[in-house]
Amino acid sequence: MSTRTLWRPTGPEELALVEASGRRAWPPRLPDQPIFYPVLNEDYATRIARDWNVKASGVGYVTRFEVATEFLDRYDVQQAGGETILEYWIPAEDLDELNAHIVGTIEVVAEYR
Template sequence: MTETVTLWRPTGPEELKLVEDSGWKVWPPRLPEQPIFYPVTTEEYAIKIASDWNVRASGSGYVTRFEVRKDYLDKYEVQLAGGKEHAEYWIPAEELDDFNDAIVGKIEVTRSYPE
């Protein structure tokens, strides 16, 4: 059996629609101003971003959960964005296709804001 790591991603409605259009299988390519794709390591951190930042920026925010092959993620170090509770992976935009290939199963929405 393939060992996986559970990751979360806070997202807004536009990105979520693109994920839905993919059959809940892949993250869309980054925009030119988005050089990094950053999934986070805890649901709590994803909730904070989705409920605070995504709602403010686009009127709604979503928390997604998905599994990624551990052997793929092992080549990346967990990054801390301000504190130990803000742990995330930094996936360069040009490596997103490989990251998407390492997703096991489907991307699912676990929370939405406003509730």
């Protein structure tokens, strides 16, 4: 099975829900969050965790996880800014299926305060 490495910047509340799943799943989106945005490179995830999550909640985490390529192939990579600002836009209703295609666990690779 082919996989793709993705990163997700997150705050402490979302990370607590990830940990409650055994680090195997992302929690459902809130009603005002119709899209789940995993990103394609660690640098972009770091900038969001450090510059946005820390300001919002005092701490930001960078997570890394593998997803089966066969699932991700349904979605186009979105360029959300500069050349390296790349992410997937996964509709909230597809999040359970994305979680089913996570290979391994969701790892915390960095923490910023």
